[in-house]
Amino acid sequence: MHLVLFFIFGGLCVAGALNLLFQRHPINAALSLIVVMSSLAVLYLLLGAEFLAAAQVIVYSGAIMVLFTFVIMLLNAGREDRTHGSKAAYLVGIPGAAALFATLVYIFLSYRTPLGDAGLGNYLVTTTDLSKVLFRDLLLPFEVTSVLILVAVLGAVVLARKEH
Amino acid sequence: MVPIYYYLILSAILFSIGVGAFLIKRNIISVFMSIELMLNAVNLTFVAFAHHWHQVSGQIFVFFVMVVAAAEAAVGLAIIIAIFRTRATLDVDRIDLMKL
Known part of the structure; x- marks a missing residue:
């Protein structure tokens, strides 16, 4: 049950984040960020952080993202254009982020035995x-x-x- | 039972996507949103470690990160509005002068 919920909402998180990365319109990016933040609230609940789950929904996906969408609508932000800077950013950004990800995953995998398991409800704050x-x-x-x-x-x- | 390192790898994925989006995005609001994504990824790490060590302080830290993120979002979006008012653009490549 725990594993199923983790994979559903973890998958939603990753899908929302990838959508944020590939959307060229800021309002779509903002809406996918709301999906990421709401799914993270469920993951906080699975980890026994009930207050933080509520605060995540109220503060992040409520207040902060409403502010973002409001500013996007206020400034009438349209699709972003590809510029000279974006080519350099692609050349540096994607390998840099991939290298960072590989390093982090290597560190976490090498410590996976002492880290142990998270059971549903065995630690509730x-x-x-x-x-x-x-x-x-x-x-x-x-x-x-x-x-x-x-x-x-x-x-x-x-x-x-x-x-x- | 879900291993803790699943949560840590998920937060690593989210953080790396945030870093990539921060570097690739050209719209200043999208850049700002990828910072928020990175903050959220770090918060997930804090909560996972709080669960692992059975310590409340990890969650307290997340609480303070949320408070600071709210303040940062308010000031940052006000700065974005001020930039748009003076330059009429949101493209970070065109905002390269300190003084008009």
Whole structure:
């Protein structure tokens, strides 16, 4: 059951990411990124991270991607053109990404025995566990991130404002 | 039972696709979206290792990455709007001057 769910949603993730890579229109890329993020939420649930699964849906596929699609529609972004830069990017980008992938897979495969298995439900982090750490041990970083959000909101307003 | 390294390889696939898209895409919004894809891949690694070590701190880290990603998306998209307003293009090859 766990394996079946992993392959369904892992496959959806990879399919969405490949679609993001090959689509030339930004709105299609944004919609496939939403597929990737929602499938990742299911994978978080399989790994016992229930709060993060909810936060993934609300923050990533909800808030952030709505912002992206809104900006794409606002700027009326069309298909991207092939330019001189794209030829060089193909020459460097695809072998570079493939080399990175090969290195990572080699490292993970060489440690596959000590890594072990992930069973469904044998480790569950509830919101209570998470908030105990977050509000007791890490209260100062948590408050600092709220200041960061405030600064980001002010910065976004200042940057996107029309200049007179 | 799913081996942990399946999750790690899945996140490696997503991260490499993100790197490739970051280098190949010419639209500044698509470049920005591939950064988000890479962040998500790293988050999956964090959650997988949190499961492996039975530690909450991995998930706390993902939480902070999400918060910072939200702030980054807001500021980044505002910068993109400002760039589009001054240059009327979203092509990264045409945005190569610091000053107009």
